[in-house]
Amino acid sequence: MGERKEKPQYLTLKRFILELLRKGKLSPHEKLPSERDLTKQFALNRNTVRHALGILEREGKIYRSGRKGWFASGQRxxxxxxxxxxxxxxxxxxxxxxxxxxxxxxxxxxxxxxxxxxxxxxxxxxxxxxxxxxxxxxxxxxxxxxxxxxxxxxxxxxxxxxxxxxxxxxxxxxxxxxxxxxxxxxxxxxxxxxxxxxxxxxxxxxxxxxxxxxxxxxxxxxxxxxxxxxxxxxxxxxxx
Amino acid sequence: MGERKEKPQYLTLKRFILELLRKGKLSPHEKLPSERDLTKQFALNRNTVRHALGILEREGKIYRSGRKGWFASGQRxxxxxxxxxxxxxxxxxxxxxxxxxxxxxxxxxxxxxxxxxxxxxxxxxxxxxxxxxxxxxxxxxxxxxxxxxxxxxxxxxxxxxxxxxxxxxxxxxxxxxxxxxxxxxxxxxxxxxxxxxxxxxxxxxxxxxxxxxxxxxxxxxxxxxxxxxxxxxxxxxxxx
DNA sequence: GAGTGGTCTAGACCACACA
DNA sequence: GTGTGGTCTAGACCACTCC
CATH class of the missing domain: 3.40.1410.10 (Chorismate lyase-like)
Structure with a gap:
């Protein structure tokens, strides 16, 4: 009844990456781990990983460059x-x-x-x-x-x-x-x-x-x- | 060599919906067919359908309301x-x-x-x-x-x-x-x-x-x- | 209860990038 | 050649809406 709902798993990954950014463990324009690496680290499917990354991208926290991967956004x-x-x-x-x-x-x-x-x-x-x-x-x-x-x-x-x-x-x-x-x-x-x-x-x-x-x-x-x-x-x- | 690359399938669906909007076959705030209906009509997987809908959403052509479905955007x-x-x-x-x-x-x-x-x-x-x-x-x-x-x-x-x-x-x-x-x-x-x-x-x-x-x-x-x-x-x- | 969108898994093939 | 992201399939369960 008063139970907390399960948080979606993509939120876990999203928050993890936001923490990396906040703590400076990902510098501006630094490359994130590959999608397949993230699937392993978080035991998630690649679709789910990409869902989380897409959200961060639309919030302006990360961006993609060519087919080279995902990168931390720089100063605006x-x-x-x-x-x-x-x-x-x-x-x-x-x-x-x-x-x-x-x-x-x-x-x-x-x-x-x-x-x-x-x-x-x-x-x-x-x-x-x-x-x-x-x-x-x-x-x-x-x-x-x-x-x-x-x-x-x-x-x-x-x-x-x-x-x-x-x-x-x-x-x-x-x-x-x-x-x-x-x-x-x-x-x-x-x-x-x-x-x-x-x-x-x-x-x-x-x-x-x-x-x-x-x-x-x-x-x-x-x-x-x-x-x-x-x-x-x-x-x-x-x-x- | 000079062959045209295959267009991604989500683009087919995207363009189809854009055509509906352009021709007025979808009025402002009118509900789109359900995602599962679209999978049948276009022989696409639901993930692909949702990908196309997400793009249209981010272009401001359609919007979601609650869990009720997708709707054509109105005048801005x-x-x-x-x-x-x-x-x-x-x-x-x-x-x-x-x-x-x-x-x-x-x-x-x-x-x-x-x-x-x-x-x-x-x-x-x-x-x-x-x-x-x-x-x-x-x-x-x-x-x-x-x-x-x-x-x-x-x-x-x-x-x-x-x-x-x-x-x-x-x-x-x-x-x-x-x-x-x-x-x-x-x-x-x-x-x-x-x-x-x-x-x-x-x-x-x-x-x-x-x-x-x-x-x-x-x-x-x-x-x-x-x-x-x-x-x-x-x-x-x-x-x- | 049937149908909806939201989340998620476990694969697959491709074009392209980099070494 | 190996790994990358981009595209795609075929399912599944859930919470919620509508009838």
Whole structure:
């Protein structure tokens, strides 16, 4: 009657791993024992082990990398969605990370569909596109697709390989970006997105769609960003 | 060599259900076929069926309710995290929902631990606490725990059963709340939290911690809110 | 009582990673 | 080649819901 219910066994494993993390016996980015090792240690079936690991993954405590295994999550990059200016490089350095990014592809294209609507331009208007990945301390954390109005920044593309995009726009074109619209959605990473960051399909992620104005109020940039969910923390501080 | 890889079978089921949703053959809040029905229809094992359903759940397309089954998600409440004022009742009505809330428990307590730190008051300072759930169109979507500085609003608790909390503070105490700090985190709902909203453990959720000032700049309220992840959409629009 | 979702076992085969 | 995670099967028992 008043008996305590049996706790599910996956909770035992989950708590064990949380303890390892709490006590520092698993350092950030350290690999966990293999799933089969855990089945032996806890006399559990591999399905049950994977159930426990999946829960920890969705809580952001651990993450998977490729097919290489499960790893303890690192420190989160704190990100303020209420700020109108966003500069990954500066933000990360301020928080003690070593950020890096790599352009995977860039070029010109013509506006159609959603992009045409968002930019509010005629179909066929020329856009620059940039696909890149970014990392913190050597660990890949995001994949993004940026789109710019080509006419406002001729010769833009070669410059961004080595300099932060916001710096190039400010210094070379006197364009200051202001975030106008921000959409945030927790997602499962689709195969293609995940593969760019070296993650397995269905890794938990956070998606951002940003629409940015120039100081003249014109929409000049649209970003789609896909972040590893455990790599960031969303926190707004209001100054008023 | 150039052969297409076999698609995983759970993807077949996943896409089938997405099609049902897209075509409107599953209306919002309509129950899906039982897991065992789906195993028969698709000649799949129940584990595989549950895998597919879990992915759809984490994408916010479907949700579970109690042990009653899986349901198609409804329309999302659009929520702007950059706004300093938040009023669930008004926000929901403006978007065509019929909101409701229910106070589960309320009373007085003394500040300790994190609450004492957040309020920045002496240990033992009297606080009001209110635990409540909220629903949209009859479907429970959040559970929250509010804490107030008791001294600024004597006689507060009986009033909030029937009136929105922000209205009571404004009309009866001339207190206007300003969001000062906002923390957003995707979570798995823990057993206790989930049970308040009639959800099973590990339902995907979004957690908010809000710290609110009065117009005098004093911290007067701290909220912890747990939302069903599929019930809201985060979107900021900047007016500048 | 029949059916539901939640938990769990004991296997299996595959593609891929690493040594 | 050995071990890894990803996918999948064929069962089982339980607590709970609904009729």
């Amino acid at each position: 990059l704190v990100f303020d969605p209420s700020k109108e200016h966003v500069n990954f490089d500066k933000l990360a350095r301020k928080q003690g990370f070593t950020p890096a990014w790599q352009v995977l592809e860039s070029g010109t294209m013509q506006a159609t569909g959603e992009l045409q609507e968002l930019f509010n331009v005629e179909e066929g208007t020329e856009l620059f596109h940039v696909f890149e990945t970014g990392s913190l301390d050597g660990h890949q954390v995001y994949y993004s697709e940026y789109f710019f109005l080509a006419e406002i920044c001729p010769g833009f593309l070669p410059k961004i390989v080595s300099r932060p995009m916001t710096d190039v726009l400010r210094e070379d074109y006197s364009i200051h970006l202001y975030q106008k619209d921000l959409l945030i959605r927790p997602i499962n990473m689709e195969e293609e997105t995940a593969s760019h960051i070296g993650l397995p399909t269905h890794s938990p992620g956070i998606f951002f769609r940003r629409i940015k104005n120039s100081q003249q109020g014109r929409i000049v940039q649209v970003d789609y960003e896909y972040w590893r969910a455990d790599s960031i923390e969303l926190r707004s501080t209001f100054s008023s | 409440l659009v929520f702007d995290p950059s706004k300093e004022h938040v009023n669930f009742d008004k926000l929901a009505r403006k978007q065509g929902f019929t909101p409701a809330w229910q106070v589960l428990e309320s009373g007085t307590m003394q500040a300790t631990g994190e609450l004492q730190e957040l309020f920045n008051v002496e240990e033992g300072t009297e606080l009001f606490h209110v635990f409540e759930t909220g629903s949209l169109d009859g479907h429970q979507v959040y559970y929250s725990e509010y804490f107030f500085l008791a001294e600024i609003c004597p006689g507060f608790l009986p009033k909030i059963v029937s009136r929105p909390m922000t209205d009571v503070l404004r009309e009866d105490y001339s207190i206007h709340l300003y969001q000062k700090d906002l923390l957003i985190r995707p979570i798995n709902m823990e057993e206790e939290t989930a049970s308040h909203i009639g959800l099973p453990t590990h339902s995907p959720g979004i957690f908010f911690r809000r710290i609110k000032n009065s117009q005098q700049g004093r911290i007067v309220q701290v909220d912890y809110e747990y939302w069903r992840a599929d019930s809201i959409e985060l979107r900021s629009t900047f007016s500048s």
